[in-house]
Amino acid sequence: MATTFRIRTATVLLAAGFALAGCSSSTSTTSQSAGGVGGPAAGAPAYRGDPGSSADNGFSPEVDPAGRPRSTFAMDIDTASYGYAASLIRQGSRPDPSTVRPEEFINAVPEQYPQPAGNGFTVNVDGTRLPQTHRLANPGDVRLLRIGLQTRTQNQDSRPDTALTFVIDVSGSMGEAGKLDVVREALDDLIDQLRPTDSVAIVTFSDEATMVRPMTRVSERSDLHRAVDGLHATDSTNLEAGLVRGYQVARDGFRPDATNRVVLLSDGLANVGDTAASPILSQVKENAAKQITLLGVGVGQQYGDQLMEQLADQGDGYVIYASGLDETRTAFREQLPATIPIRALDAKVQVTFDPEAVAAYRLIGYDDRALSASGFRDDRVDGGEVFAGHSVTALYTVRLKPDAVGTVAQVQTRWQDPGTHSAQETGDTVSVSNLNNDFVEAAPRLQACYAAAYFAENLRQSPYANETRLNDLASIATDAGRQTGDQAVSDLATLINRVGN
Numbered sequence: 001m002a003t004t005f006r007i008r009t010a011t012v013l014l015a016a017g018f019a020l021a022g023c024s025s026s027t028s029t030t031s032q033s034a035g036g037v038g039g040p041a042a043g044a045p046a047y048r049g050d051p052g053s054s055a056d057n058g059f060s061p062e063v064d065p066a067g068r069p070r071s072t073f074a075m076d077i078d079t080a081s082y083g084y085a086a087s088l089i090r091q092g093s094r095p096d097p098s099t100v101r102p103e104e105f106i107n108a109v110p111e112q113y114p115q116p117a118g119n120g121f122t123v124n125v126d127g128t129r130l131p132q133t134h135r136l137a138n139p140g141d142v143r144l145l146r147i148g149l150q151t152r153t154q155n156q157d158s159r160p161d162t163a164l165t166f167v168i169d170v171s172g173s174m175g176e177a178g179k180l181d182v183v184r185e186a187l188d189d190l191i192d193q194l195r196p197t198d199s200v201a202i203v204t205f206s207d208e209a210t211m212v213r214p215m216t217r218v219s220e221r222s223d224l225h226r227a228v229d230g231l232h233a234t235d236s237t238n239l240e241a242g243l244v245r246g247y248q249v250a251r252d253g254f255r256p257d258a259t260n261r262v263v264l265l266s267d268g269l270a271n272v273g274d275t276a277a278s279p280i281l282s283q284v285k286e287n288a289a290k291q292i293t294l295l296g297v298g299v300g301q302q303y304g305d306q307l308m309e310q311l312a313d314q315g316d317g318y319v320i321y322a323s324g325l326d327e328t329r330t331a332f333r334e335q336l337p338a339t340i341p342i343r344a345l346d347a348k349v350q351v352t353f354d355p356e357a358v359a360a361y362r363l364i365g366y367d368d369r370a371l372s373a374s375g376f377r378d379d380r381v382d383g384g385e386v387f388a389g390h391s392v393t394a395l396y397t398v399r400l401k402p403d404a405v406g407t408v409a410q411v412q413t414r415w416q417d418p419g420t421h422s423a424q425e426t427g428d429t430v431s432v433s434n435l436n437n438d439f440v441e442a443a444p445r446l447q448a449c450y451a452a453a454y455f456a457e458n459l460r461q462s463p464y465a466n467e468t469r470l471n472d473l474a475s476i477a478t479d480a481g482r483q484t485g486d487q488a489v490s491d492l493a494t495l496i497n498r499v500g501n
Contacts, residue, residue, distance in 0.1 A: 205242025215253025268304025
């Protein structure tokens, strides 16, 4: 099943070639408006974590829908957790469990959801039984439910101009191999790829922040290249000063008819000034005002994952992790220009499970993106931003009651139009028959989603990690890679094998 949303275009974000998303299913098309609700109010509550939940040591537990039928969360397109974990595993180590977020592993699985014909996005809903290798009491009663969101890609010829303010960490830690050297080469490459009518500004920060180059048309490439080539590492990391100055420069160079964004390139190891996301972002709130979005690009083996992730979540943006020159260059060259427009502001999902058919459900991941059920239609509550060409996937386990028939859940999605801030809402229904396929008959990309999700559960030492074996997950991912012919899915299998061995 699927639902197509009509949304207008506005701002920006980078989708890395390795920051992939989702899993596939069938499509139908509907659209409806929830009325002209205004934009977020000043001082709006920030619902992070459902106060009705009883998470087990930070891991979302199975929930009885008789007591809490609604699962509500903000959309999230971050993939840095997967990128960083993959880099560490290739180096022969494991990520810290606290840096592993399953939704970012799931959203790193390449997807091919159907795209909408016009401005908007499709929501695809499907599912399957668990594989026979899944070690769980009464596994025959449990299903996987997948909800996927897909936006339309942006044609390069018709995209708006862009005004990018690069805020570049030049602290001493960035002098290590694979950090500032990679940033310089990738930026030089990007400047050669952008259109002459695009604009770039450059701000650096160490102890203090410096505007190296004001907003400059790319037609003046030689000036921009000189600014990039002059970057060198020095002193401490005052990320606060860098972002504050970066947003000031972005606002000074704001172009009303262009996509305006701040791109933070850093290892996230802040050690001077405010080193927490909230106080930093509170200083740039007025300059940002949902017209300038934030992309975080994390670099380096020593990487401050938590700060970068929180900055992106609270700064109307997202974060990726670039492990080397090839990935960074690919992301900048191939993805940055193509994925600039924003398709939906404050996108949220609410799934209402039917207690007549469902004994329990569990959302895998999105632990720090959970919302109160009442926050779903409260447009003061921050959701997630969804950009052109992005797929976003959520995966649930659903424990059915014996002989369950009919409706399993109602899926509703709500977002705000980027141009008017009017609220839009649409939904679809999931039935038992949608979830009854055997796992071996499921779409290979859904199988890969399952492998990615439980790989993350293993790495973060979740209470649900012992339900699967790494060698079984590797086999599933290997088969999915063979069926899809997608190297990224095969790479997932290789990572699982390395940890398992």
